[in-house]
Amino acid sequence: MDPTIQMMLQGYIDGLASMKITDDAIRQEVEDYKKELMAFGESQNDPATFFPKFQDSGLMGKYMDLSTKITLAAQAAEAPAEKKEKHIATPSEWLEPFRTSYDYIKNYPIRERGLAVYRKLFEIGDRHTNITEFLAEVERENLLWKLCSEDTLGILDITLTGMDPLYKGLTYSTLRNMEAWKASVCDADAYYQQDLFAEDNAKMPARLLQREHYVICLGAHLIAYRGPQGKERIMEMIATGNCPRPEFMSRAAGMVILKQQARRTLEIIKKSLGLTFDDIISDEFLKWKLISTSNVYGLSRAYIQSNPNILDILADTVYNEIIPDISLIDSIKREASLNFGRWRMPEDPEYKKAEEIARQTYQHLPYFKYEDQLNNGSIHVGTGEGFDIKPLAGTSPAK
């Protein structure tokens, strides 16, 4: 057997060996399992593909089942033979584990909504000595569920402030997840809501992003036609007199083709979405997809891009060159009179400056106050007994 695989399997065998097995039938099951495990290990020779195959084989699941079975049997065997007098916990005793959680969570002010529920729970605990009266008051406000739901909603709400609110393809996921949590009243309800959310989350953000995809394609053609690799390069060659014919002819032919491609993309956008260029350029979000931008802060809160009048330049290109399909000579002649200025893409030091401008603008927003806590890996959406912990959804910054 491959030594790495053997080492991995030995970990499982050691795990079972460390457990106290009180039932002979289970002991036999463990022995059978070990044989099955080793036979599987012998059949594998690539450590890199071993783990997924191990999961698919069902042996990993079987390990979990067997471990639980051993634990339950041991607990049953250790049950006290004599009936002891039953101690009924006071609210204060009952709340002890919650205080431990609270002491840990209070280091994360981002979880204030969850912490507020804990404090309410403790406050109710302080008012009662009878556990049943205490639990009834807690139940009236469904506080045990709110420990989980409010905590999650608070984190999602804060996460949202780190996002560009116009970027629906990005915010949808978080807003929809919040809807699911608000609609849930207990664990089972959350499982139901989270399945509906998962399905919707697979569908909608991608659907919202489709629209911008067409515009990105159009923008790529326009920038290649009009920008430093297209018309501007030809004009630079003429202006400087450094004009090698092969490059000149190739760039001119490129402009002709890019114009045809931009016209085709405009037709596709009209045919598929019913949108004209007027519609795109008047859409506050969509119009910026025409140009290449990079996120420099938060979850697409701020972007760095070329010159400020870039959209005016591209709109002029579409209305006065692409749609009327003017000649290359006319295109160059008119450029000089436009006084748009020349453009360039941002350079490395400017990314830092852009980030600093964004930081100063948004530092008051909760996401940026708590960004360290969100990114240190200790914050997850969904806690609470029985409910799976899920990583924050919809927080990947779109570049």
Added chain:
Amino acid sequence: MSDTKITKELYGLYVQRFGNCPRTPYQAEFYRKWLDLLNECSSNEEAEEKSKENGLYTGGAAAVALDRVVANKQAAQELGWTDVAEFCDEIIGKIKADPYYTFTHSSLWIDLQAKKDGWIRTIEGFQRLFVDFMEYDDARNDAQRALASIAEDAKMLSKPSSDFATLAAMPSFRAMIDCSDEYYREFTDTVSKAIATGYLDTIQWSAESRRSEIDELWDKKDTLTEECRHWYSQEVKKPTVRLSPETADGKYKLIEIE
């Protein structure tokens, strides 16, 4: 308030919450039975003793597990995930036969999730195929790349069918794509053909039809020198940072980077 009265009130609250939630019929029933038992008994202790005889004492864990499966089943039914719903029925049967089934077979949750993942992956695959089509259709100049992407993404389709055309004909899949019916037909026809034949048309982009225009530009370039020098003397604009608004009804703000 006596202990029994408080306990009845507490269990009444549980009945109310779980009874009002369509996802928790078993917990509602569990607490309803407890409430009935409390009503029959004169003390909490008597009710507890009787609950040990009728199985109610240990019934809570099974009720929680059953409701979890019920919740999964209801979502699956609503979403049309038939095999997930059937699997949930199987689990419900097993928990009813063995209340500790979910504890001794905790891997069932992994199996359940794997069944759900098939449906989600199909949705993702279908949408990826549309992006493959959009990227191809934009210029139709790279059929090989498009065919490779389509072949790869078509492998993600499995539930309720692995057949692209079957899925494309379903209203729920149509609703995932943001385009006109005409363009949707082009998408489905093109991708179906690509999957079936491994072939896609290409456009041979050429500037040949405008050759005279290009030649004219070369020939007259010297007459454009003045315009080009004027343009070349213009300022090179500085890049910009674009700041998003704080709310969705706002506008972006541009700041030139000094």
